[in-house]
Amino acid sequence: MTTRSSSSNLEKHRATVVLRDGSTLQLRPMRPDDEERLLSFFYRLSPQSVYFRFHRILNQLSREEARRFCNLDYHNVFALAAVTGDEEGERIVGTGRYYRLGAIEAAELTLVVEDAYQGKGIGTQLLEHLASVARENGIVRFEAEVLAENQAVLRMLKDSGFEVAHELESGIYRVVMPIAPTPTVEERSAEREKVAAIASLGCFLKPRSIAVIGASQRDGTIGNRLFRNILLQGFSGVVYPVNPNATSVASVKAYPSVLDIPGEVEMAVIIVPATMVNEVVQQCGRKGVRGLVVISAGFGESGPEGMERQRKLLDLVRSYGMRLIGPNCMGVINTDPEISMNATFSLVFPASGSIAFCSQSGALGLAILEYAQTLNVGLSSYVSIGNRADVSSNDLLQYWEEDPATRVILLYLESFGNPKKFGRIARRVAARKPIVAVKSGRTTAGSRAAASHTGALASGDAASEALFRQVGIIRVDTLEELFDVANLLTHQPLPPGRRVAILTNGGGPGIMTADACAARGLEMPALSDSTLSGLGSFLPSRASLANPIDLTAEATAEDYSHALKLLAEDENVDIAIVIFVPPIVIKPEAVASAIRQAAPDFRQRGKTLLASFMSSRGAPSQLGSSDDGYVPCFTFPESTAAALSRACDYSDWLKGPKGTIPRLVGIDVGRGKGIVRSALERSGGERVWLDAASVNSLLEAYGIRTVSPRFAATAEEAVKLASEMGYPVAVKLASDTITHKTEVGGVVLDLRSDEEVLRATIQISQRLASMGKADEMKGVLVQRMVEEGVEVIVGVTQDPSLGPLIMFGTGGVQAELFRDVTFSIHPITDVDARQMVRSVKAYRLLEGWRGSEPCDVPAVEDLLLRISAMVEDLPQIAEVDLNPVKVLGEDKGCLVVDARVSCCAESG
Incomplete structure (x- = not known):
């Protein structure tokens, strides 16, 4: 029977899982009230599925048997149900159960999935979650009997990553499977998770059809702007406006509800008042929509009432197996010419590029898109996740990990949803593609009285900083730096080292750049003899050949070209920064062309080349475009050094050992x-x-x-203990409530006689009494001095x-x-x-x-x-x-x- 102590803790075993086809369902512990649902599930199983589960022909399941399957002790016997639908119409589509075999650390395992849901990975999800519960309950292995013809289940057990031993006997495989979470198990689980995440996000980033629910005829509204944006960019699929009060929007036939649309709808963008969203979501579920983008605000960001509204929204989305971006977001962009989708209300559609961007802030997202456009930075895709009730940066990282159009991933984060999962995924993704992040909230409002030095030293941002460092994420402080680093990583090889050569036509900018590099942990190496000799052969005597190299104000484009060739060949140089301060007689376009022509030489040697044109006109177009080996250009040396140091840190992380837990x-x-x-x-x-x-x-x-202390309740006992252990000693306050003993005069060091120990103990007692804390002193601790x-x-x-x-x-x-x-x-x-x-x-x-x-x-x-x-x-x-x-x-x-x-x- 169900026990009170076990039932109270069951909610932690509820989970939402994403399946192989991108749909979702819930796993939860089986309950006594599941009897009718279990019977219904049984009668939907095919005769073959029943035979594979029970190893015999079974035409009916009695109520007594169903009741027994649903009443568990949740320790020796535990069962999970895979369910779809909301609470009223919940439907069991799979079950997994273990039954402890006597008093030993083994349990019998059974799994069965409804025929229409087989092949989606539900059985594997049930196995993984059951194994986790079983380990908590002291079980170390599962045993199972699998009919020889049931090869699908045998294959699933083997593919799970658990070590599977099996013997065939009389047409039945006797399976023994240790359930420890080995590295292989974790790797297989992570790979399945990635496949599911990618499948689930395809409906957002590569939809074939979109319904805009709340599309409006009125100019200036979000519903009007978003719908027109989709049309304006020439979306490759079909788009349907939904508005019960309009016959058409932007000359496109409108429909009263999503249910009235004659064709399939893969993604729905919802722009209706928050109080109407759940009704619309229910209609989308009935229509078979796979993904929802909820632009509407008034949810978790707006207080307790909004938080409850968001909880109900998510429950509804999950009951239909859909995925959700938002709510309170600005939408999704994919610049792939074969998709060309701007499902946002931004007036900016960025150029196509190889940078993917995820933003938690909708308002900031608008500014980001405009800033990217001014920098001529191209994006592969952009997703505003808003309140991230469902889809989060975790999902997007996995999608972009395998996206051939994406080379660099940018994140703007305000908080973490599942930080441990984020860290695990980010570590894997960062090993393949750079992740650059801005996270707000470095400081905490107000302060707390910490009970320990460690607590007081842990700033509000210490955890985030540690996480980013350990998993290889490049953390930057500003949006400007975010794009600086992204530009470098997109268009240049990673720095092979930290040795920087600076080439300039002005001494002051060269020195400023050198200072900025040194402050960021970059090195200024001595140039090789051959480089110095080569420079001396064409530069005037007043030129400075030491690093930084000052070509003088009269330097021509040819001088830059010759010097860059020498630096590319110099084995002491990993990175070259080329500075140009426009004089009256030299055209910046000619110097830019010289830098651009030198770029392939650096790239072939795996070296990084950057430019800094200190001019209000910015970078000349002759530095190249994003399509043909662009050389990133910065206006000031500080930003150049900052971007370089971040890239070097990432390069070091990639090359360094990842470590093991010994x-x-x-x-x-x-x-x-x-x-x-x-x-x-x-x-x-x-x-x-x-x-x-x-x-x-x-x-x-x-x-x-x-250095083990010894407790003394009185001053006399303290003297005796000190004399036994030998001088010098320390005497410290013993208290259960006073943490920082030094602050109340509760620590006296370097005591070298009985008299000093006696006096110190009495003084501690008197100090506490004077503060009204005499009752907080239990005694003192006597400890040998180190x-x-x-x-x-x-x-x-x-x-x-x-x-x-x-x-x-x-x-x-x-x-x-x-x-x-x-x-x-x-x-x-x-x-x-x-x-x-x-x-x-x-x-x-x-x-x-x-x-x-x-x-x-x-x-x-x-x-x-x-x-x-x-x-x-x-x-x-x-x-x-x-x-x-x-x-x-x-x-x-x-x-x-x-x-x-x-x-x-x-x-x-």
């Missing part, structure tokens, strides 16, 4: 779980800070060395969207003052740990600053990996603060001097 020895997971479980039992599941003994025991369980080593901080904090963040940086009481820290999204790899340690200024101290002894850097990297492993094993951990950690000399390891850990039943 297997760590010396970890006692069971001990760690027991410590956390006990703490949460004592707190009733509420968030709790572990006491010092529990913290040290937890760290020891994960092989992390600590005088050697460099102080660092290691921590964990929770981001509401992205989950645990691992932190590393400069430690000690000044940690929050210096804010020399870096964050990475959990879990971290060995490469992440290495990069984190080397990305902060404190690393120079660890290397050995000004003759000091180098520290044990591998031990710090190991510590970071162990903290990540602890968070992975113990998701109840909410926050970790190890500060300071003393990093000792080479091969001596590191010691955690002070540590705090909090847990909560809901963390992670």
Whole structure:
């Protein structure tokens, strides 16, 4: 029977899945009220499907059997239903069930899908989700019996990615399948997800027919402008205006509703008041429309009432298996001449190009399209996702990954929908095509009183910054920089290195560019002897041959041409920036032609060539077009250096190792779980800070060395403990409520006698009493002083969207003052740990600053990996603060001097 404890947690197992053909359906746990729906499902199955499921001819299913199938304990017996339709007309089209075999860690698996829905991938989706539930319930393998003639199911099990062992016996395959999420399982799942996403977005980006619901006769309305835009650009398919109050729109016959349209409608653009949208969506579902673009506002962006309206909209869309862009968006553009679709209300239709753009902001999207036009930047497609109730950047990244017309992907993001999925997809896509992103919301309005150094140091943007860095997304600060970087990546090879040669006809601009490059981490190499000799052979004596090369104001186009040939051949040069300040006698068009003619030489050698024409007239057309090897041109050196450094960072990420999560020895997971479980039992599941003994025991369980403190309830006990462990010692306040002990005078260091310990303990007690906090002092902790080593901080904090963040940086009481820290999204790899340690200024101290002894850097990297492993094993951990950690000399390891850990039943 259904149990209360299991039923209360069932909603987390509900999922919307996109199928192989691009349609969607819901997976949810089977319920006792599914009895009638299950019987109806059974009687729609063909005799063959029934035979394959039950291994016998079965003409009817009794109500008792149906009731038994629907009443589950959701632990030893669990079933999922694949359903379509809304709550009133919900219909089961597939079921998956496991039944635990006795007390062992195995379960019997059964799957069946309605004949009309077979071949869409529903069986595989049921298997994946059932396996996830089973793992949570302690099951490690599925077993199944498959008839020999049921090759489709056997093939599906093998294609799932799970390791399948099977033996044929008396016409039945005995299948055994471990259900651990191996890399192969994850790869196959990701590939199926991509295929489904691409299939589902075809109706938006390559529709054969469009209905504009809300098309208007009145000039100046969105409905009029959008419909006319589709006509104006010569859309290759069929477009239908829908307006119950008009016989025609723009001389095209109009229809009262989408149901009255005689032909097929693949995509519907909806521009009606928010209160009417759901009725229109229902009509679209009945018509068989595959994709909806809801321009209408008044949904999730407009408060609780709008949020509820959006929830109902999404439920309705999903009940019909459709996909939705929006609501509150501006539409979709595809510049492919074979499609030529402008289904937006923008007056701008961009030139065809190889840049795809996804924007979360409709209003900003209008400005973006206009800006792209002024720059003569071509787009392959543009999608405004608005409130992204359904289709998000995750879907579009997968579509554009395989789109031959797209070479660079641009994103404007305001928030993440499913950030973990976004990170997984973006990492894969970025390995093939550059992704450049602007994300708003770098700062947080107001501040919070953080309970730990780690929490205080985690800015509102730390998680986003870490995510972009780890998955290879190029993050930029402005829309101008977004297009600068996109232009470079679209038209030039990725920089093979960071060595920049600057060629200029003005000394000042050359020096400014060199400064800008140096500030961005680019190098200014010495030129080769052959380059210097070649330059000296034709340049005047007053020219500067050092890098940057000043050709002087009299330099001709021929001088630029000769110099560029030498730089292309120079093995010390990866990138050339050509600056031209227009003098009176030299025509910029001639210099631009010289730069353009040099471009193939650089491209053949895999080098990057950029231009900077410091003129209000901008770049001459002689630099080329987007079709014939254009040389990107910038007005000022700062923007040139900024774009270059972003491209170099991306190139480094592509070439660098991606890392692995190593297997760590010396970890006692069971001990760690027991410590956390006990703490949460004592707190009733509420968030709790572990006491010092529990913290040290937890760290020891994960092989992390600590300077173990000992608790003293009185000053006399403190003196006795200090005398036993030997001087010098530190005395620290012991309190469950006071986090920052230093701020209340609760830490006294370098005590070297019994008298000093006695006095320090009494002083701490007196300070607390003077603040009215005497009852918050439990006693003191006495700890041996560690005088050697460099102080660092290691921590964990929770981001509401992205989950645990691992932190590393400069430690000690000044940690929050210096804010020399870096964050990475959990879990971290060995490469992440290495990069984190080397990305902060404190690393120079660890290397050995000004003759000091180098520290044990591998031990710090190991510590970071162990903290990540602890968070992975113990998701109840909410926050970790190890500060300071003393990093000792080479091969001596590191010691955690002070540590705090909090847990909560809901963390992670």
